[in-house]
Amino acid sequence: MLNDRPLWLIARNVLRPVNYQALFRMRKVYERPLDAAGRYFLGRGTYPCTIRVRTRAGWQRIHLFNSHDAITVHEIFCRGDYECPEPPQVVVDIGSNIGISALYFLTESSSTVCELYEPDPRNIEKLRANLTGFEGRYELHECAVSSEEGILPFKREETGRYGGLQAAPPGHGPDPAPDERAGSEVPGPEDILVEVVHINSVIAEAVERHGDIDLLKVDTEGLELATVHAIDRALLGHVRRIVIEWFQSDVSLSGFTASSSGDTVTFVNSQRS
Secondary structure, eight states: OBTTBOHHHHHHHHTOHHHHHHHHHHHHHBSSHHHHHHHHHHOOSOSSEEEEEEETTEEEEEEEOSHHHHHHHIIIIISOTTOOSSOOSEEEEESOTTSHHHHHHHHHOTTOEEEEEOOOHHHHHHHHHHTTTOGGGEEEEOSEEESSOEEEEEBOOTTSSSOBSSOOOSSOOSOOOGGGSGGGOOOOTTOEEEEEEEHHHHHHHHHHHHSSBSEEEEOOTTOHHHHHHTSOHHHHTTBSEEEEEOSOOOOOBTTEEEEEETTEEEEEETTTO
16 A cells, blocks of 8 residues: 555556656646655645645645545646646536645636535535635535435545445446445445435536536546436537546447546547537
């Protein structure tokens, strides 16, 4: 294990050029790159802490609460997991966690607006703190999003990074079997019940409020692909780009071209690109 990451995951990433590009970019992104490297690679440092990263909008403070938050910052700001050819103007961010991805989107363009979805109450205050100064450009929905809806059990773990409607480690595989879906699980000691909204309702509301969606980002610890596949075809026509956290590259979405980079898969609308 290296900063709580399994050796198979480390070995998987050793030969990926994107990770070496991210390493080079650390000097430009972080105010204190050596400290950031220690936090990312070795899990060093005390928490909570505040770091500063360089963005298109200038230097921004990010509050970190554990070493896994440092991993998230590196993946987004250095590895560029959510980079787009042009800054997205309308973003729907499903699985916003403590707001690191939202901060990236909001600093890409002064006209970007975000619809944020995060169900874990422990992350809400942290998210708001990380997005101080951007309150007028995002709407926070305190609920989960999936191919199901209702009040369902949400599994939590200590870091707050990997909680989800199903138990899944930071390495996602195929969609769960029917008897493994969130709706059939019994809450355990660390589980809470959360409101779950169907993805179609989320997309329809965003389209009504903003028109077309430039970027739909989905990070829901194992349910990403099932969620995306549940989107109604007519609603998909309003989405230009979808990025999901997914370790497998052999995935597809009708009407979209797919590409894999790092630990994400990007779908680009063939009719809107």
